[in-house]
Amino acid sequence: MSDRRYLKPAAAVALALVLCLPPFYLDAFWLRIGLFSVAAAIGAVGLSLLSGTAGQLSLGHAFFLAVGAYGYTWLAGDPGPGLPTALAAVLAVLLAGVAGGLFSPVAGRLRGVYLGVATLALVFLGHHLLLTADSVTGGFNGRSVPPLTLGGFGFTADDPELTVLGVPFGAEERLWFLGLALFGLTWFTARGLLRSRPGRALAALRDSETAAAVMGVDVARYRSAAFVVSSMYAGLAGVLLALAFRRVVPDYFSLALSVDYLAMIVIGGLGSVAGATAGAVFVTALPLLMTRYADQLPLVATPGTEDGGVGPTEAARYLYGAAIVVILLYAPDGLHGLARRVRARLRPHPAPAEQTPASTVPSAPAVRPKEHTP
Amino acid sequence: MTSLLDDLLNGLALGAVYALVALGFVVIFKASGVINFAQGSLLLFGGYLTAVLHDDLGFAGALAVAVLATALLAGALDRLLLQRGEPDPRMAHVQTIVTIGVDIVLLTDLSRRIGGDLLSLGDPWGDSVVTLGSVTVADSRLAAIAVSAVAIAAVFALFRFTPWGLSLRAAAEDTEAAALMGVRLSRVRMLAWCLAGALAALAAVFLAAFPAPGLERTTGQIALKAFPAAILGGMASPPGALAGSLLIGLTEALVAGHQSDLHVLGEGFGDVAPYAVMVLVLLVRPTGLFGAKGAARV
Numbered sequence: 001m002s003d004r005r006y007l008k009p010a011a012a013v014a015l016a017l018v019l020c021l022p023p024f025y026l027d028a029f030w031l032r033i034g035l036f037s038v039a040a041a042i043g044a045v046g047l048s049l050l051s052g053t054a055g056q057l058s059l060g061h062a063f064f065l066a067v068g069a070y071g072y073t074w075l076a077g078d079p080g081p082g083l084p085t086a087l088a089a090v091l092a093v094l095l096a097g098v099a100g101g102l103f104s105p106v107a108g109r110l111r112g113v114y115l116g117v118a119t120l121a122l123v124f125l126g127h128h129l130l131l132t133a134d135s136v137t138g139g140f141n142g143r144s145v146p147p148l149t150l151g152g153f154g155f156t157a158d159d160p161e162l163t164v165l166g167v168p169f170g171a172e173e174r175l176w177f178l179g180l181a182l183f184g185l186t187w188f189t190a191r192g193l194l195r196s197r198p199g200r201a202l203a204a205l206r207d208s209e210t211a212a213a214v215m216g217v218d219v220a221r222y223r224s225a226a227f228v229v230s231s232m233y234a235g236l237a238g239v240l241l242a243l244a245f246r247r248v249v250p251d252y253f254s255l256a257l258s259v260d261y262l263a264m265i266v267i268g269g270l271g272s273v274a275g276a277t278a279g280a281v282f283v284t285a286l287p288l289l290m291t292r293y294a295d296q297l298p299l300v301a302t303p304g305t306e307d308g309g310v311g312p313t314e315a316a317r318y319l320y321g322a323a324i325v326v327i328l329l330y331a332p333d334g335l336h337g338l339a340r341r342v343r344a345r346l347r348p349h350p351a352p353a354e355q356t357p358a359s360t361v362p363s364a365p366a367v368r369p370k371e372h373t374p
Numbered sequence: 375m376t377s378l379l380d381d382l383l384n385g386l387a388l389g390a391v392y393a394l395v396a397l398g399f400v401v402i403f404k405a406s407g408v409i410n411f412a413q414g415s416l417l418l419f420g421g422y423l424t425a426v427l428h429d430d431l432g433f434a435g436a437l438a439v440a441v442l443a444t445a446l447l448a449g450a451l452d453r454l455l456l457q458r459g460e461p462d463p464r465m466a467h468v469q470t471i472v473t474i475g476v477d478i479v480l481l482t483d484l485s486r487r488i489g490g491d492l493l494s495l496g497d498p499w500g501d502s503v504v505t506l507g508s509v510t511v512a513d514s515r516l517a518a519i520a521v522s523a524v525a526i527a528a529v530f531a532l533f534r535f536t537p538w539g540l541s542l543r544a545a546a547e548d549t550e551a552a553a554l555m556g557v558r559l560s561r562v563r564m565l566a567w568c569l570a571g572a573l574a575a576l577a578a579v580f581l582a583a584f585p586a587p588g589l590e591r592t593t594g595q596i597a598l599k600a601f602p603a604a605i606l607g608g609m610a611s612p613p614g615a616l617a618g619s620l621l622i623g624l625t626e627a628l629v630a631g632h633q634s635d636l637h638v639l640g641e642g643f644g645d646v647a648p649y650a651v652m653v654l655v656l657l658v659r660p661t662g663l664f665g666a667k668g669a670a671r672v
Contacts, residue, residue, distance in 0.1 A: 057467075111660075113409060113609050114656060114660060118605070118652065118653055120601060124649045314485075324478070
């Protein structure tokens with residue numbers, strides 16, 4: 001089996017190399033979609049740890065994204081301490097963790113739907129705060145985000161000028177690699193966490209709180225810790241989003257954003273890092289692509305013609321909503337489950353003795369409640 | 375600065391309307407374990423139908439059609455999209471997300487039709503007011519309180535005295551035992567969704583009536599405020615939803631009425647005060663005011 005042992009790392013390296021290619025072949029539009037997708041994936045992995053693994057429903061993810069984004073902008077910005085941008089980014093992530101920690105009296109005690117709606121409060125109170133505290137947040141119009149600088153290398157269009165293999169590296173290209181690096185960090189820390197003692201404890205907590213407590217899991221502590229970790233991933237995603245948008249406005253961090261993140265992890269398949277990533281790319285990229293290419297779809301009116309036809313933005317929304325419904329109707333365990341079923345079907349059948357458990361997989365579409373980490 | 379009595383009456387009217395929506399959340403949650411994110415767009419759908427039809431059918435006729443149509447839509451939504459295969463309580467979270475997808479589609483379509491318009495529902499109260507002693511109240515607010523009270527009483531009577539109500543309570547208590555006793559879970563569920571749809575359509579009328587300018591595409595977002603109302607009382611408890619709604623309505627009206635004294639909290643704090651109240655209540659009682667503690671068995 002020694003050749004199989006090298007298969008996975010080799011595949012990972014190959015994938016990483018492929019992901020380094022886009023800046024050389026795709027224009028800024030595609031890179032921006034990719035960048036938003038990567039940022040969303042980082043946030044979605046965080047939410048997946050909380051909701052998928054620990055079983056805590058959260059609708060407050062947009063708030064922690066906002067803490068990260070605004071935290072970075074304020075810490076590095078002019079009304080604010082004006083710290084070195086790299087330090088500000090790290091502190092913003094920690095700040096999001098602290099915000100999650102402050103919520104722990106609620107997060108540690110509430111469960112299920114109650115926690116979900118309680119976190120809803122975070123989004124609305126946070127949005128109110130963003131609008132009101134305009135000396136820090138810039139109020140309704142938001143603030144522009146200072147670009148990140150790492151040791152003299154700026155993630156901007158021309159600081160310093162950089163051309164790699166004949167391709168001029170602007171802000172998008174540079175941020176793409178930053179996003180990839182951060183996503184790699186997220187991927188490995190999240191998978192490591194899931195497969196370690198705390199990850200097992202959280203999964204035990206989800207499956208049965210009482211049983212977990214009897215086994216020695218400190219219920220309130222682990223629940224709060226899951227919340228803190230998830231908020232930190234959200235904070236990191238917030239920083240990256242702020243850098244990609246170059247401007248933060250309160251209205252972006254609305255309930256709709258929280259709901260989008262929830263949709264990401266369920267579409268991807270709960271409790272799986274790879275699933276959360278796939279869901280994030282799907283939910284982020286689909287509306288952007290639809291809006292761009294909707295005018296080539298049938299039945300879509302060109303924008304500006306006021307004849308009651310369906311505009312491209314609306315067509316994108318219709319398709320997005322319908323896609324959520326259709327995916328979940330036919331793959332209730334999300335894209336991750338779908339991929340696993342397809343793989344199980346494609347795999348050449350091994351010896352008949354092993355076949356029985358494997359062959360039942362394609363015919364069992366129900367969600368497996370006690371599914372463990374990917 | 376308004377008088378306390380004004381605020382209380384406004385709060386009561388607001389709470390009565392929230393109660394209609396919150397009751398819808400609770401009924402659906404009790405019957406299917408799903409949080410219905412599409413409640414807001416169902417509400418908008420009911421309001422839109424009333425607005426479009428009231429010229430031809432008159433207000434009462436239009437409202438009746440709208441309530442019926444919204445009930446059917448909600449029922450169909452549950453039957454065709456959510457209830458697929460064997461009923462399985464573990465599927466509730468997936469079905470919750472499906473309602474998000476449905477909400478996006480419905481809301482997009484209704485927003486497109488409504489556009490930037492303010493639609494009048496043609497309700498009979500107009501902008502008339504009555505003066506009771508020192509207090510001036512809009513007729514529509516009194517009507518909201520009266521109609522909601524009747525509707526809520528009717529719903530409670532349904533729970534208490536009809537075979538469906540008994541089935542619903544049994545199914546909420548223990549799904550498996552209820553099914554073994556011959557309760558048709560899928561039908562109980564579908565009727566619960568129908569009821570929630572009807573309540574949402576009814577609530578739309580009062581949300582669009584004076585002093586609100588009319589039905590706009592954002593009217594459905596009010597349903598979000600019924601979330602804290604439903605949770606405050608305990609998600610599976612109809613009387614709790616009622617108490618929670620009144621608490622939320624009164625809080626919002628009182629905070630909005632005393633805006634000038636509370637300016638430290640920022641402009642428009644009345645809109646978010648319900649959420650602050652909810653978090654405080656949940657800190658003390660994690661399962662809501664009327665929520666069951668529930669024994670855990672391993």
